[in-house]
Amino acid sequence: MRSPGRRRLAAMMTLAIAAASLSGVAASSPAATKKKPERVMVSVADFYFGPNAVTVKKGGSVKWVWAAANTEPHDVHLKKGPAALKNKSRFSTTTTAVTDAHFQRTFEVPGTYKFICTVHPSEMKMTVTVKK
Numbered sequence: 779m780r781s782p783g784r785r786r787l788a789a790m791m792t793l794a795i796a797a798a799s800l801s802g803v804a805a806s807s808p809a810a811t812k813k814k815p816e817r818v819m820v821s822v823a824d825f826y827f828g829p830n831a832v833t834v835k836k837g838g839s840v841k842w843v844w845a846a847a848n849t850e851p852h853d854v855h856l857k858k859g860p861a862a863l864k865n866k867s868r869f870s871t872t873t874t875a876v877t878d879a880h881f882q883r884t885f886e887v888p889g890t891y892k893f894i895c896t897v898h899p900s901e902m903k904m905t906v907t908v909k910k
């Protein structure tokens with residue numbers, strides 16, 4: 779009987795093709811899923827944000843870190859964000875700190891974000907640009 783053998787061969791080939799396409803998926807997906815989200819560090823210092831302009835892709839984060847050498851209190855306050863941004867208050871700290879503080883936010887809405895320190899609004903300004 780030849781046909782069962784042929785059928786088995788056909789089934790094995792189908793499995794081989796399926797395995798090949800599965801391994802193709804497995805080979806390409808880790809690169810896409812394991813990629814670390816972007817995070818940019820900004821120093822909150824006497825009396826500047828360093829750097830004072832950063833760009834992240836949608837889904838990226840900014841982490842503000844208060845400088846150890848600070849002698850004055852500072853905060854991070856969103857003065858103006860994209861119109862589509864819903865929870866604007868989430869992008870401002872609720873207190874000031876001199877040192878030993880950090881503040882991190884993830885940016886899901888593309889656009890321009892203008893931040894100030896409310897203690898030193900004329901000196902401490904910065905921009906976060908979120909690209910699509």
Ligand SMILES: [Cu+2]
Nearest residue numbers: 852895897898
């Ligand atoms: Cu300040």
